[in-house]
Amino acid sequence: MDATEKTIFELSATGRKGFRFPSSDVPSSDLPESLQRKDLPLPELSEVEVVRHYTRLSRLNYSLDNGMYPLGSCTMKYNPKICEKAARISAFANLHPLQPIESVQGAVLILYEMQIILQEISGFPACSLTPAAGAQGEFGGVKMIAASLRDRGETQRKIMLIPDSAHGTNPASSVMSGFECLAVRTDERGNIDLNDLTSKCNEQLAGIMITNPNTLGLFDENIVEVIRIVHQAGGLVYGDGANMNALLGIVKPAELGFDVMHFNLHKTFATPHGGGGPGAGAICCTEQLKAYLPGPIADILEEATEEVPPLYGYRMPEKSIGMLRSFWGHFGIIVRAYCYCMMLGAEGLRRVAEYATLNANYLMEALKQDYPLPYDRTCMHEFVLDVKWPDAPGIRALDVAKRLMDYKFHPPTNYFPLIVHEALMIEPTETESKETLDDFIKAMKTIAREARENPELLHQAPTETPFGRMDEVKAARDLKIAE
Numbered sequence: 001m002d003a004t005e006k007t008i009f010e011l012s013a014t015g016r017k018g019f020r021f022p023s024s025d026v027p028s029s030d031l032p033e034s035l036q037r038k039d040l041p042l043p044e045l046s047e048v049e050v051v052r053h054y055t056r057l058s059r060l061n062y063s064l065d066n067g068m069y070p071l072g073s074c075t076m077k078y079n080p081k082i083c084e085k086a087a088r089i090s091a092f093a094n095l096h097p098l099q100p101i102e103s104v105q106g107a108v109l110i111l112y113e114m115q116i117i118l119q120e121i122s123g124f125p126a127c128s129l130t131p132a133a134g135a136q137g138e139f140g141g142v143k144m145i146a147a148s149l150r151d152r153g154e155t156q157r158k159i160m161l162i163p164d165s166a167h168g169t170n171p172a173s174s175v176m177s178g179f180e181c182l183a184v185r186t187d188e189r190g191n192i193d194l195n196d197l198t199s200k201c202n203e204q205l206a207g208i209m210i211t212n213p214n215t216l217g218l219f220d221e222n223i224v225e226v227i228r229i230v231h232q233a234g235g236l237v238y239g240d241g242a243n244m245n246a247l248l249g250i251v252k253p254a255e256l257g258f259d260v261m262h263f264n265l266h267k268t269f270a271t272p273h274g275g276g277g278p279g280a281g282a283i284c285c286t287e288q289l290k291a292y293l294p295g296p297i298a299d300i301l302e303e304a305t306e307e308v309p310p311l312y313g314y315r316m317p318e319k320s321i322g323m324l325r326s327f328w329g330h331f332g333i334i335v336r337a338y339c340y341c342m343m344l345g346a347e348g349l350r351r352v353a354e355y356a357t358l359n360a361n362y363l364m365e366a367l368k369q370d371y372p373l374p375y376d377r378t379c380m381h382e383f384v385l386d387v388k389w390p391d392a393p394g395i396r397a398l399d400v401a402k403r404l405m406d407y408k409f410h411p412p413t414n415y416f417p418l419i420v421h422e423a424l425m426i427e428p429t430e431t432e433s434k435e436t437l438d439d440f441i442k443a444m445k446t447i448a449r450e451a452r453e454n455p456e457l458l459h460q461a462p463t464e465t466p467f468g469r470m471d472e473v474k475a476a477r478d479l480k481i482a483e
């Protein structure tokens with residue numbers, strides 16, 4: 001091991017210090033024996049050693065701040081630093097949720113306005129910001145469907161339809177809400193198969209969960225017809241809006257006929273995410289469903305008069321499914337999303353959608369010359385390749401993904417959606433320059449050539465990273481986070 005790769009314990013030298021406490025100006029007294037630990041093995045280092053150690057470790061990590069992160073479905077776009085700064089303003093970061101409402105008017109105003117922004121983007125008349133992640137937004141939305149069916153006296157409606165391209169959280173949310181899931185096939189153009197759908201719509205139908213654009217990155221060409229068929233059978237239509245990148249300012253899900261949807265503020269609105277959170281899975285819905293929204297909802301409690309501004313506060317919807325999270329959900333994430341939307345404005349948000357789509361199509365057109373593209377039509381914010389070459393039979397999507405790391409790119413999402421067996425799901429996002437996209441294309445084309453000429457190079461990859469290829473099964477089954 002290189003001297004610079006030592007752990008912080010190996011670098012330790014007895015007596016070395018990075019900080020000296022000022023001498024005490026009060027009488028000393030001994031800690032009770034029971035509170036003392038004599039064997040605490042703390043490393044002893046100078047300040048410069050600690051700074052270098054952690055700086056070195058931070059450079060081993062790949063992040064959006066040092067390169068492209070084309071992670072389909074997860075939308076890792078650049079996070080403007082001003083959004084981070086806004087969330088860290090002490091007047092936001094140090095609030096206590098039980099403070100008197102008069103003392104937190106600015107914070108509640110942000111929640112109120114964020115609800116309106118999402119209502120405008122989605123076309124729905126109501127919004128709740130409280131879910132802590134996309135999956136929780138789904139869970140809440142599906143619970144709302146269950147509650148409304150119960151109130152209609154239609155508890156026999158137990159079937160939730162889920163297209164076979166869906167994110168795994170969709171069936172999970174449905175099952176947790178007491179529904180039975182039935183898969184709907186995708187047709188050869190990447191749309192929901194209308195015949196299969198029609199055959200599954202009957203008096204047992206509770207609804208359908210649709211991701212549009214779907215996880216193949218395709219806008220369903222029959223979406224209005226799909227929604228009509230489900231509504232006619234008495235079902236409700238849920239929209240998985242985790243990735244609204246391609247739709248912002250262009251298509252409003254409410255106008256397509258959706259009944260309820262969630263957003264992922266931490267994907268579409270640039271908040272950093274990964275490693276399990278935190279996130280925000282805001283729900284928007286129709287007039288018919290809004291009484292069931294999870295609470296609390298920000299609202300104007302007392303209208304403004306000539307002398308005083310309005311009083312903002314919160315309320316629970318009349319038939320609310322309840323609270324999904326303590327207090328307001330993840331307020332800091334909402335501040336970031338609010339900052340992002342206010343910075344871009346309506347026109348800027350529309351440009352996000354235009355550039356996200358343009359960038360994805362630019363990559364797709366260049367890469368389909370070298371990689372099989374199972375659904376060859378204009379994509380939205382992402383597209384899916386199928387790494388299956390007859391003249392390089394031993395090469396899998398995983399090999400290409402790993403080799404990309406040697407070219408300093410984060411791998412795309414792989415092996416999802418499940419209907420594409422050797423899937424590489426690529427989402428460049430709107431924040432990458434043409435030069436970066438061209439570099440990515442060059443790396444991908446080089447890898448396609450290597451697959452024929454030197455397949456072993458791909459099987460061994462990555463070789464340029466701090467660690468080589470991991471045994472991912474063992475890492476998941478036998479996780480050791482510390483020695």
Ligand SMILES: *Cc1c(COP(=O)(O)O)cnc(C)c1O
Nearest residue numbers: 073133134135167169240242279
């Ligand atoms: C990310 C994602 C989700 C789940 O969101 P989380 O915040 O990770 O819970 C749901 N559906 C789709 C399509 C997604 O991409």
